[in-house]
Amino acid sequence: MCSYIVEKAALVGSAKGRKGWMRIDTANVYFDHPYYSTLDHVLAIDFTNEGEGGRDRVAVELSADSARALVERILAALASGEATHAVPLREAAVAAH
């Protein structure tokens, strides 16, 4: 369906688009008809910098299942990554005592 329903997420980050790297401050997330994909519906994310007018974007269109799997992998990567990177900090903190 054409729904106009868009979830907006504030971000701190950067993305690489057709003009190279740019800072991004917003992700517009929606589940609707795609522009490019052949699927009936996609989970679409547009990464933009609204602070600079929002005219450039980095866009993805994902199947619903792959979007859900991606959410899990993002959380898994954060969990394992933060655990790994926290080890040297903890060791350093112990050594300081």
Next chain:
Amino acid sequence: MIYYQGLQAESVRFRGYNGDQGDAYYARPTRAEKFPGVVVIHHLPGWDEWIMEVVRNFAHHGYAAISHHLYFREGDGSPDDIGARVRAAGGVADAQVVGDTAGAMAYLRTQSNSNGKIGIIGFCSGGRHAYLAACSLPGIDAVVDCWGGNVIVDDPKLLNDKRPVAPIDLTAKLNCPLLGIFGNDDANPTADQVNRTEAVLKKLGKNYEFHRYDGAGHAFFNTFRDAYRPDQALDGWKKVFAFFSRNLATSAASVAAE
């Protein structure tokens, strides 16, 4: 029947709502005759390649067809990027779309090839816009709603400043024949909503015909999507061309009847 004729297609400028000038895609047969006009209203994701194919297909069948870019006020950029910005801003206002559609109709009427008749067809949100335009504008001779969602609005929260009225509530003002094409597996409009729309048209004594297709959902004409259903789409296109031929042709030879 007239097939495989020469046609010319190009981007043109038209004047829409509030006198604003924007881009449109215009295609017509090249032979020196009068043709009915068809305004093609694109879907929410934007002014895309499939819509251009639809415009050329109408020219191929003997119509002067135009699709106006509903998001032209967003300025330069690819249609998909512009469509994404419009979506993030909550879409375009109904009044603006109706005004732009009047402008596209005026463009067709002022061409030397016009036979004076105008039809409108829209897909998805464009189907809703076509229904809305036919209930709002004078001078439309036939309208086709292809699976327009939210013609009936069951959740009042979906009404807002941009879309203040459910098109179904304007049906009394519909004053041209309406053709509706729907897939029975569609989630918006649902089969129940299509039935309720038909009930209103019937109650008000409107000139309409609805065709419902099993094994098809939303956007089943769209050859760029997995939703494409060739058998149902071919039959649906026959219904569209027969409908426009009956209501827009001023000479039997000018357009293809299917």
